[in-house]
Structure formats: C-alpha cells, structure tokens
Amino acid sequence: MQVEPLAIPDVLLVTPRVFGDHRGFFLETWQAERFAEVGIPDRFVQDNHSRSSQGVLRGLHYQIQQPQGKLVRVVRGEIFDVAVDLRRSSPHFGQWVGAALSEENHRMLWVPPGFAHGFVVTSESADLLYKCSDFYAPEHERTLRWDDPEVAIEWPLPEGVEPVLSEKDLAGVTLDRAEVYS
Structure with missing residues (x-):
C-alpha cells in the first residue's frame, strides 16, 4: 500500500494495493501490522456506515473528550x-486538508484524534x-461550522449551490468560539 502524508502530516492518505481481473477485485482494507507500521493505531472499537445523497455535507464533527481517530473509506x-x-499546540492549528475518496480509487483517509472531520457527497x-x-x-x-471563514475550506460545490445540512451542522460554531484540544 502507498501512504501519503498530506499538508498536515498527521493526516494520511492510504492507497491500498488492488488486485483485479475479469472477475472483479480484491484489496485489504485493514491489516493491523501494516497500518501500525505507518502510524495508524491497531485498536479500533467501532465501525460505522453512512449513506448520503449528492450535496449532503456532514460535519465538521469531533469529540472534545474521548477524541476519535477515524479511518474513512468509500x-x-x-x-x-x-x-x-484542532490541536492548539500544533503548527497546523485551524488548517484543513481534504481528499477525494471513491469506490474507484479505493483510497482511505486517516483522520487522527484532535481533528474535526466532515465530508460532502460529490456523486x-x-x-x-x-x-x-x-x-x-x-x-x-x-x-465546527462547515463554512467558517477563518478555516476557509474549499468545498467542491457548484457555484451558488448550498449543501444539504442537518440542524446540528447548521448550529456549528466558528473556530474562534470552538472548544479545542490543548
């Protein structure tokens, strides 16, 4: 597998080896020893499955206590x-990174504890x-508010199109008012 640190080096883009032929494909989505070698912990306690329609934006969520690291794939x-x-002591505090994840590219994103996480559906x-x-x-x-001007995420939304948000996400706070990690 290939592991690429993004502009915030603790966030990792993982591209697994995909073995395919006329029957389909095979890939390892989790292998504790290989992932531990690249800094992704070998202990996960919960698996989640989320389905959303085009234009739905979920996030930016985090837990101020019991922070969650997330290994995300589509x-x-x-x-x-x-x-x-959201780690105040980080030189990257308040900065964001993003990546396209799809069923075609099989990429995974490791979002470590101490980060807010969100996504928008582009298909x-x-x-x-x-x-x-x-x-x-x-x-x-x-x-954390999805459109915080200080964070300034460049969401790939068509011009003039507003994302579909939950009430919780509409009530998100800006970085200057957010509880953050030390």
Missing part, C-alpha cells in the same frame, strides 16, 4: 473528505465506512 460513490486540525449518493479509535460519546460531540 464503498459506493464519491466524497470530498476533510480534516481540520449521486455515497456509502462510506469508517473505523473509530474510541466510542461515540454524544455528550462530548462538538461541531
């Missing part, structure tokens, strides 16, 4: 996946699966 469709560094619909390094704790969940 099994149907395509998304633009984003991680925002007709998308199914994504992600492993979490800690349990979901709704009492500790926070939402």
Whole structure:
C-alpha cells in the first residue's frame, strides 16, 4: 500500500494495493501490522456506515473528550473528505486538508484524534465506512461550522449551490468560539 502524508502530516492518505481481473477485485482494507507500521493505531472499537445523497455535507464533527481517530473509506460513490486540525499546540492549528475518496480509487483517509472531520457527497449518493479509535460519546460531540471563514475550506460545490445540512451542522460554531484540544 502507498501512504501519503498530506499538508498536515498527521493526516494520511492510504492507497491500498488492488488486485483485479475479469472477475472483479480484491484489496485489504485493514491489516493491523501494516497500518501500525505507518502510524495508524491497531485498536479500533467501532465501525460505522453512512449513506448520503449528492450535496449532503456532514460535519465538521469531533469529540472534545474521548477524541476519535477515524479511518474513512468509500464503498459506493464519491466524497470530498476533510480534516481540520484542532490541536492548539500544533503548527497546523485551524488548517484543513481534504481528499477525494471513491469506490474507484479505493483510497482511505486517516483522520487522527484532535481533528474535526466532515465530508460532502460529490456523486449521486455515497456509502462510506469508517473505523473509530474510541466510542461515540454524544455528550462530548462538538461541531465546527462547515463554512467558517477563518478555516476557509474549499468545498467542491457548484457555484451558488448550498449543501444539504442537518440542524446540528447548521448550529456549528466558528473556530474562534470552538472548544479545542490543548
């Protein structure tokens, strides 16, 4: 597999080896020893599956306690996946990185603890699966505003098109008001 640190080096883009022929394909989506060698922990406690329609934007979510690392992959469709560094002690605090994940490219994004995570669906619909390094704790969940001008994420939305958001995501706070990590 290929592992590419993004502009924030703790966020990793993983491209697995895909073996394919006229019957289909095979790839390893998780192998504890190989992933541990590149800095992705070998302990995950929860797997999630999310399906969304085109234009749905989910995020930017994080847990202020019990922070979750997430290994994200798409099994149907395509998304633009984003991680925002919320570690005040990081030289990348408040910066974001993103990558296109799709059923065709088989890429995975490792979003470590200490980051807000979100995505927008760029295909007709998308199914994504992600492993979490800690349990979901709704009492500790926070939402960073998806369109915070200070973070300035370049979401791949058609000009003049607003994303489809949940009430929770509409109520997200800007970075200057967000609870962050030390």
